[in-house]
Amino acid sequence: xxxxxxxxxxxxxxxxxxxxxxxxxxxxxxxxxxxxxxxxxxxxxxxxxxxxxxxxxxxxxxxxxxxxxxxxxxxxxxxxxxxxxxxxxxxxxxxxxxxxxxxxxxxxxxxxxxxxxxxxxxxxxxxxxxxxxxxxxxxxxxxxxxxxxxxxxxxxxxxxxxxxxxxxxxxxxxxx
Amino acid sequence: xxxxxxxxxxxxxxxxxxxxxxxxxxxxxxxxxxxxxxxxxxxxxxxxxxxxxxxxxxxxxxxxxxxxxxxxxxxxxxxxxxxxxxxxxxxxxxxxxxxxxxxx
Numbered sequence: 001x002x003x004x005x006x007x008x009x010x011x012x013x014x015x016x017x018x019x020x021x022x023x024x025x026x027x028x029x030x031x032x033x034x035x036x037x038x039x040x041x042x043x044x045x046x047x048x049x050x051x052x053x054x055x056x057x058x059x060x061x062x063x064x065x066x067x068x069x070x071x072x073x074x075x076x077x078x079x080x081x082x083x084x085x086x087x088x089x090x091x092x093x094x095x096x097x098x099x100x101x102x103x104x105x106x107x108x109x110x111x112x113x114x115x116x117x118x119x120x121x122x123x124x125x126x127x128x129x130x131x132x133x134x135x136x137x138x139x140x141x142x143x144x145x146x147x148x149x150x151x152x153x154x155x156x157x158x159x160x161x162x163x164x165x166x167x168x169x170x171x172x173x174x175x176x
Numbered sequence: 177x178x179x180x181x182x183x184x185x186x187x188x189x190x191x192x193x194x195x196x197x198x199x200x201x202x203x204x205x206x207x208x209x210x211x212x213x214x215x216x217x218x219x220x221x222x223x224x225x226x227x228x229x230x231x232x233x234x235x236x237x238x239x240x241x242x243x244x245x246x247x248x249x250x251x252x253x254x255x256x257x258x259x260x261x262x263x264x265x266x267x268x269x270x271x272x273x274x275x276x277x278x279x280x
Contacts, residue, residue, distance in 0.1 A: 015222050016275075017215050026205045035198035045199045056208045120194035139191040167187065174190070 001028045006072050013063050022063075026056050029073060032141060033080050039136045040084045042125040051087060055080040070150060077143070078151045081133060088129055123173035131166035138163055227272045234268050237261060 006028075012021035033055055037048045058079050059066075066075055124132060133152060137143045145163075149156045241257050 015226075019209055019212065019215070022212075023205055023209055026208050030204055030208075031198045034201070034204070035196070038196040038198055043196045048199065049201060049204065052204070053208050053211060057211055060212055120191060121196060124191075124195065135191070136195075139188045140195050142188075167184070170187065170191075171183070174187075 134162045135166045
């Protein structure tokens, strides 16, 4: 979505509480947000949709706080990341968070493809939460380091350090 | 660092190809909209105010153009001014209609 169109829709949301405009924003950005959360939750579709819904509802409630300095997408990623981390903290408080690396239902039935998909998805699941976020944002969502630092509220060097470590682990796990 | 860049690009390509995709959910947007709180009616005055302000500004500009226009002699500058005002008025009227239609 072009920046100008995005700002027009946001202005309509802020000034006139235009639900149709907000619906267009959700429609435009929900695939990326849901894919981001899907990879953070290691394939938990139900949790992904819950977190994604909370993300957009929080975005709606706080749209007046959106200053336009970052893109709306970056702002959404930040809310989604915060929602994911709140969920992680909530689960840690109840019990230790178990990373579920049991196989997913493969997208197609080819055994070969199934193995390849499991390897990458299981490798992502082996990373810790911070490494998984950084790898997902950098390699899957293709966000630059500066934006990742903004999303995670970390210094850029810390992000680079996490990324370097995560890449090393992934390359070992994937056998590259 | 060329080797590192290639490895990073290969890793990116592989992760994008084989990561978890967003699950198909055609009702997602509607579910989000259904969960939003009740509409804030206190801002209903904003739309009519903006539209009125835009139309007043337009009328003021037309007044300025006609006040400075010489009826007996029409210059190229005046033709250009009127053309610009016609386009601006058309845009303001169109946006006003769209805004009012979308408002509720």
